[in-house]
Amino acid sequence: MKNKPNFFEKFDEAYYTSDGYDDYLERFEREGLNSARRLIKKLKPKKTWRFLDVGCGMGGIVSALRKLGYKTWGTEVSKFCLENSPAKKWMRFGNICHLPFKKNYFDVVSTIDALCYLNKKEIKKAIEELARVTKRFLFLETICKGSSNSSQKKNPDSLRKDNYLLNQREIIRLLEKGNFCPLTFLFSPTEKVDFNFLFVKK
Numbered sequence: 001m002k003n004k005p006n007f008f009e010k011f012d013e014a015y016y017t018s019d020g021y022d023d024y025l026e027r028f029e030r031e032g033l034n035s036a037r038r039l040i041k042k043l044k045p046k047k048t049w050r051f052l053d054v055g056c057g058m059g060g061i062v063s064a065l066r067k068l069g070y071k072t073w074g075t076e077v078s079k080f081c082l083e084n085s086p087a088k089k090w091m092r093f094g095n096i097c098h099l100p101f102k103k104n105y106f107d108v109v110s111t112i113d114a115l116c117y118l119n120k121k122e123i124k125k126a127i128e129e130l131a132r133v134t135k136r137f138l139f140l141e142t143i144c145k146g147s148s149n150s151s152q153k154k155n156p157d158s159l160r161k162d163n164y165l166l167n168q169r170e171i172i173r174l175l176e177k178g179n180f181c182p183l184t185f186l187f188s189p190t191e192k193v194d195f196n197f198l199f200v201k202k
Contacts, residue, residue: 007159008077008078008079008095009079010159011077011078011079011080011081011159012078012079012080013080013084015078015080015158015159016057016058016078016080016081019156019157019158020155020156020157021157024057024058025058028057028058028059028060029058029060029063029064029086030060031060032059032060032061032062032063032064033060033064033067035060035061035064035110035112035139035141035186036061036064036065036068037064037068038186038187039065039108039110039139039186039198040065040068040070042184042186042198043108043137043198045070045107045108047069047070048071049070049071049107049108049136050070050071050072050073050105050106050107050108051065051070051071051072051073051106051107051108051109051110052072052073052074052075052099052101052105052106052108052109052110052133052134053065053072053073053074053075053109053110053111053112054074054075054094054096054099054109054110054111054114054130055075055076055077055096055111055112055113055114056074056075056076056081056085056087056091057076057078057081057085058081058084058085058086058087059074059076059081059085059086059087059088059090059091060087061074061110061112062074062085062087062090062091063086063087066087066090072090073090073091073092074087074090074091074092075091075092075093075094075095075096075099075100076091076092076093076094077093077094077095096111096114096115096118096126096129096130097118097122097125097126097129098129099129099130099132099133101133102133103132103133104132104133104134104135105133105135106133106134106135107134107135107136107137108134108136108137108138108139109130109133109134109137109138109139110138110139110140110141111130111138111139111140111141111142112140112141112142113141113142113143114126114142115140115142115166115171116142116143116160116161116165117159117160117161118161118164119161119164120164120166123164123166123174124174124178127174127175127177127178127180128178130178131178131179131180131201134201135201136200136201137183137198137199137200137201138175138180138198138199138200138201139186139196139197139198139199140171140175140195140196140197140199141186141193141194141195141196141197142171142194142195143155143160143165143194143195144165144166144167144168144171144194144195145165145166145167145170146167147194147195148192149194150162150165168195171195172197175199179201179202180199180200180201180202181199181200181201181202182197182198182199183197183198183199183200184197184198185197185198186198
C-alpha cells in the first residue's frame, strides 16, 4: 500500500457516510470507548504505557484512551478523517504497511478492520510493521473469510478486498510467524464481533 494515493483518496466523506459505514459518524466514539475500556480491563496497563491505533478512522479509540489518561496516537490514510476527527491533533498519516514510528515505540498497538483492505503480501508486510512498532501487545480485529460481516449484501463495502480475506486459522498462523502469541479475545463469540484477539509479542 506504499504508493496508492488514488486508493487512499477513496476513503472520503462519501465512503464514511454510506453503505456499511452509513452510521459510522454517529457511532465511532461509542464504539471506541467500548473497545478502549475492554483493552484497559484485559491489560491493566501502567499510565506510562504508549498506545497506537493503526487505521484509526475518526479516532474513536484514540480519543477514548486519551480521556482515560493514556498517551495514545493514531494513524490513518483517509484525508477526510485526518482533517475532521476530534482526535486529529494526535493523528498522523500512515498506512499499515509503512508506519512512521521507530522500533518498539509503543507498548500496545491496535488495529481494527484494516487487514481486510490488503492482499496477502500486504498483510504479511503489515504484520511485520505491527511487530516492529510494538514491544508488548497487539489487539487485532478484522473481517474474516466466510463471516457474516464479509457479505457485501449484509455489510457492503466497495473498497474491501473480499477475494483476499483470510479465515481465522490463517490469520493466527501469520501472526505467529510474525512474532506474536495469541492470548485471548476482547469480545466473546456471543457478541458476534468478527475475529478479535489480543496477542503478546514473543
